[in-house]
Amino acid sequence: MEKSEILSQVTEIFRDVLDNEEIVLADTTTANDIEEWDSLSHIQLIVAIEKDFKIKFTSAEILSWKNVGEMIDNISKKLA
Template sequence: MDRNEILVKVQDIFRDVLDNEEIVLTPETTADDVEDWDSLTHIQLIVGIEKEMKIKFTSKEILSWKNVSEMIDCIASK
């Protein structure tokens, strides 16, 4: 799966978890850019991504992400 395919999948998960079909993610997107992306929904997003992609993240990986691009890099490495 390439980075664009991962981005599309992650965007779908964001739209589902945040119940907002208007969300458009870019590699530079951060939590500050998405309404309702707070600490609680961050956990829900991670769980959703882990289930959908059948992967697990470490706490260290999650804490290191500064934007969607870094999240995608981590997904791609798995």
């Protein structure tokens, strides 16, 4: 799967979980950029992404991403 495809799928998940249709994600987006993205919803997002892509992150991975780009890279690696 292309990274751009993953990004758009992840964007949909963010919009759904955070209940905000206006969210636009880029590789450089961080939790500081999105109001609803706090430590609680972060867990919801991870669980939703795991379900959607049928993958499982390790606990180290969950805490390692600095921005959306790194998260996408991680998903992409798991799907490969």
